[in-house]
Amino acid sequence: MTRLFMACLSTETNTFSPIPTGRTGYEAYFLRHGTATQEPANLMTESLHLWRVQAEALGWEVIESLTAIAEPAGLTTAATYAAFKEDILNDLRKAGGADVILLSLHGAMVAEGVEDCEGDLTQAVRELCPEAIIGVSLDLHCHLTQALLDASDLVITFKEYPHDDATPRAAELWDLALRTYRGEITPRMALFECRMIGIYLTKTPAMAAFVARMQAEEGRGGVLSVSLSHGFVWADVADVGARMLVVTDDDAELAASKAESLGRAFFELRHDVTRRYPDMAQALDGIGTDAPGKPIVLADMSDNSGAGAPGDSTFVLREILDRGLTDVASGLYFDPMAVAICRDAGEGVSLSLRLGGKTEPASGAPLDVQGRIMAIREGCGQHLGPGLEPMGTAVWLRLAGNVDVVLNNLRVQVYHPEAFTHLGIDLARKRLVVVKSTFHFFTPFAALASEVIFCATPGRVSPDMQALRYTRRDGRYWPRVDNPFDM
Numbered sequence: 001m002t003r004l005f006m007a008c009l010s011t012e013t014n015t016f017s018p019i020p021t022g023r024t025g026y027e028a029y030f031l032r033h034g035t036a037t038q039e040p041a042n043l044m045t046e047s048l049h050l051w052r053v054q055a056e057a058l059g060w061e062v063i064e065s066l067t068a069i070a071e072p073a074g075l076t077t078a079a080t081y082a083a084f085k086e087d088i089l090n091d092l093r094k095a096g097g098a099d100v101i102l103l104s105l106h107g108a109m110v111a112e113g114v115e116d117c118e119g120d121l122t123q124a125v126r127e128l129c130p131e132a133i134i135g136v137s138l139d140l141h142c143h144l145t146q147a148l149l150d151a152s153d154l155v156i157t158f159k160e161y162p163h164d165d166a167t168p169r170a171a172e173l174w175d176l177a178l179r180t181y182r183g184e185i186t187p188r189m190a191l192f193e194c195r196m197i198g199i200y201l202t203k204t205p206a207m208a209a210f211v212a213r214m215q216a217e218e219g220r221g222g223v224l225s226v227s228l229s230h231g232f233v234w235a236d237v238a239d240v241g242a243r244m245l246v247v248t249d250d251d252a253e254l255a256a257s258k259a260e261s262l263g264r265a266f267f268e269l270r271h272d273v274t275r276r277y278p279d280m281a282q283a284l285d286g287i288g289t290d291a292p293g294k295p296i297v298l299a300d301m302s303d304n305s306g307a308g309a310p311g312d313s314t315f316v317l318r319e320i321l322d323r324g325l326t327d328v329a330s331g332l333y334f335d336p337m338a339v340a341i342c343r344d345a346g347e348g349v350s351l352s353l354r355l356g357g358k359t360e361p362a363s364g365a366p367l368d369v370q371g372r373i374m375a376i377r378e379g380c381g382q383h384l385g386p387g388l389e390p391m392g393t394a395v396w397l398r399l400a401g402n403v404d405v406v407l408n409n410l411r412v413q414v415y416h417p418e419a420f421t422h423l424g425i426d427l428a429r430k431r432l433v434v435v436k437s438t439f440h441f442f443t444p445f446a447a448l449a450s451e452v453i454f455c456a457t458p459g460r461v462s463p464d465m466q467a468l469r470y471t472r473r474d475g476r477y478w479p480r481v482d483n484p485f486d487m
């Protein structure tokens with residue numbers, strides 16, 4: 001019987017963050033052994049659900065190993081990574097290998113002493129199973145390395161940011177892996193470094209057009225798959241930056257030339273696909289005081305815990321309170337201590353609370369507020385595409401001026417208005433909704449907003465690329481230099 005082995009290991013490591021990512025960080029978010037597909041799908045397990053269904057329909061045996069997902073923070077501890085890796089390898093040994101191995105990995109995981117966890121893990125899997133077809137699915141915020149490509153047969157990244165295409169990409173990887181297993185195709189992969197470091201939102205016209213251009217190349221002229229890894233900018237690793245990946249059917253030269261031509265085409269678009277963001281004062285100056293119609297949604301980009309920020313920074317809320325803005329909703333504030341206090345106090349109680357500003361220096365100072373506990377909800381979730389992401393216990397705290405704040409005890413960015421509406425907050429009645437996220441919130445919030453403002457707030461993951469200092473890669477990248485290919 002044909003055997004499919006699959007596993008998932010996912011976190012996006014912000015090497016500038018002082019918060020270590022240990023086993024507790026994975027347990028808090030999603031840690032299952034062999035049972036992830038018994039749970040509702042989240043972003044990184046959508047692929048596992050699909051692969052299981054496809055393989056079982058063919059009568060294959062499915063061996064499901066570890067799924068470990070942590071909200072991004074600093075380096076994964078050496079012991080945690082070693083234990084997860086050994087767990088997966090042990091399962092593979094116990095199974096006596098597999099015919100097809102599919103891994104759902106993030107691609108930007110860094111552990112203490114291991115800069116390229118995905119390359120390291122996949123190499124170890126390859127050593128155990130030299131003959132297996134190995135396919136890897138990655139978030140596009142990854143560091144695509146030659147080590148990973150050398151160890152695998154197929155690599156595909158998401159194409160969309162927000163990542164609403166996890167399932168179609170998993171389906172493509174399944175299809176290509178199956179055709180490879182059946183001997184119908186022989187994948188050859190090549191990378192091209194685009195010499196760009198930035199954040200690229202694929203719902204903007206220039207990026208949407210480029211995604212369409214990549215897709216138009218697929219499935220013709222010997223090209224099987226095209227992926228653009230955007231890179232994860234808050235990581236001081238040798239392979240940080242955008243890369244073009246092309247997979248062809250048994251044509252290494254075509255893979256290399258197509259990766260280069262598409263990679264250079266992306267570089268030519270650098271000014272069109274890169275945005276400039278207003279700072280906090282500029283953004284808040286535009287918030288009027290007249291009667292609210294549809295709310296303005298403001299992204300507190302630099303406190304996106306999904307990129308490793310603390311998720312409890314107080315810069316924007318302090319400014320809102322200082323300006324006396326009313327009819328505001330703001331979340332999610334990661335504050336387990338305040339949540340515990342509110343749980344003890346109970347719904348309907350008014351109290352003084354020290355809010356936020358606790359996790360790390362980029363959190364800013366805590367805010368001392370007076371508020372009323374409007375609602376407490378246990379075990380909330382919020383959708384990111386079809387997947388449901390956990391948000392732990394959430395508390396709706398109302399401050400003066402109908403400023404509604406949502407605190408929770410699980411570090412996670414805002415993906416969906418459910419982060420507010422689950423508690424009973426009516427966003428349509430708000431003048432301003434502040435979300436701690438970079439872009440994943442965009443689609444469902446844009447549907448209810450009069451305007452979406454992406455704001456370069458103070459914080460750990462500021463979109464100011466010029467402020468980032470890398471020691472592990474060369475300086476030949478845009479926007480650090482104008483013409484990195486001429487150096």
Ligand SMILES: [Zn+2]
Nearest residue numbers: 139140141163
């Ligand atoms: Zn991502």
